[in-house]
Amino acid sequence: MNNRREFLRNVSLFTAAGLLAGKVGSVQAATSATTATTAGKVIGLQTYSLFGELYKDVPGVLKKLKQGGYSTLELAGYGNGKINGIDMQEFKKMAEDAGLKITSSHVNPPVWEYTTSNVGSIKDFWKKTADDHARIGTKYVVQPGLPQTRSVEETQYVAEVFNEAGKIMKAAGIQFGYHNHDREFSHVVPGGKGSVFDRGAKGDVIYDLFIKSTDPSLVVFEMDVYWTVMGQNDPVSYMQKYPDRIRLLHIKDRHVLGQSGMMNFETIFNQAIKNGIKDYYVELEGMPSGKTQLEGVLACCDYLKKARFVKI
Numbered sequence: 001m002n003n004r005r006e007f008l009r010n011v012s013l014f015t016a017a018g019l020l021a022g023k024v025g026s027v028q029a030a031t032s033a034t035t036a037t038t039a040g041k042v043i044g045l046q047t048y049s050l051f052g053e054l055y056k057d058v059p060g061v062l063k064k065l066k067q068g069g070y071s072t073l074e075l076a077g078y079g080n081g082k083i084n085g086i087d088m089q090e091f092k093k094m095a096e097d098a099g100l101k102i103t104s105s106h107v108n109p110p111v112w113e114y115t116t117s118n119v120g121s122i123k124d125f126w127k128k129t130a131d132d133h134a135r136i137g138t139k140y141v142v143q144p145g146l147p148q149t150r151s152v153e154e155t156q157y158v159a160e161v162f163n164e165a166g167k168i169m170k171a172a173g174i175q176f177g178y179h180n181h182d183r184e185f186s187h188v189v190p191g192g193k194g195s196v197f198d199r200g201a202k203g204d205v206i207y208d209l210f211i212k213s214t215d216p217s218l219v220v221f222e223m224d225v226y227w228t229v230m231g232q233n234d235p236v237s238y239m240q241k242y243p244d245r246i247r248l249l250h251i252k253d254r255h256v257l258g259q260s261g262m263m264n265f266e267t268i269f270n271q272a273i274k275n276g277i278k279d280y281y282v283e284l285e286g287m288p289s290g291k292t293q294l295e296g297v298l299a300c301c302d303y304l305k306k307a308r309f310v311k312i
């Protein structure tokens, strides 16, 4: 944990400009709320951010998202042709009625250990997932969870299964992607019995192994910028290192965007624009008590609308 604390202290050096921009931004927020604009911006939301609030009134909440400035959605909660129990076609219709486009969906296979004996059932799962998502026309299907990767060999096997998922999605006209948390920045060694979460550890970083062991024509990476920082790494360096592989972003902070001061969204967006990234999704986890997730999600959108460095 000391290492994480140390990293966060160092990261604050390169987020100094971000912090300053954040302060300037909040002053502007108070004076120019009416000039906030979504012109030229396509702001997406990962619907998980709303927790159960979404399902109390799906059409009503979707309309509020559109009014608040969101244009696209990345779904969560897929299972057997449904999104949290709602038929996907019906969900799509509600999104369209609200003026929102579903462009992505987070899906995890039902198993966490990938082996030669269950790879067939994982592929069957992805085929059904691909069919269901092709019917609603999503551009991406993204796996957000890390399977078991205790060694270099297990990590490379998981990457092979990602390639298989990528082939299945591609055949359905969908791009397969992988989304990280912090554990992907752990190290693994050949024949290892567990990953080590320490920047100084020997071996390969799981995230880098995934990138190097997957086929660029089959697998893209959706970098969660907050979890990358929590994994003691700089998302901008990663975007510079792998411009052709990191094609999607999760724009996330500790709570509402821009409030913690630990994320330098200006450098992240500048690099995203340079790399030609078009699709990103806001993600929000816990809100301080007394606030709803919807309030937080709309505050995140306001932050992006007001930020001059957000041009996508």
Ligand code: MG
Residues within 6 Å of the ligand: 179, 224, 250, 252, 283
């Ligand atoms: Mg995320």
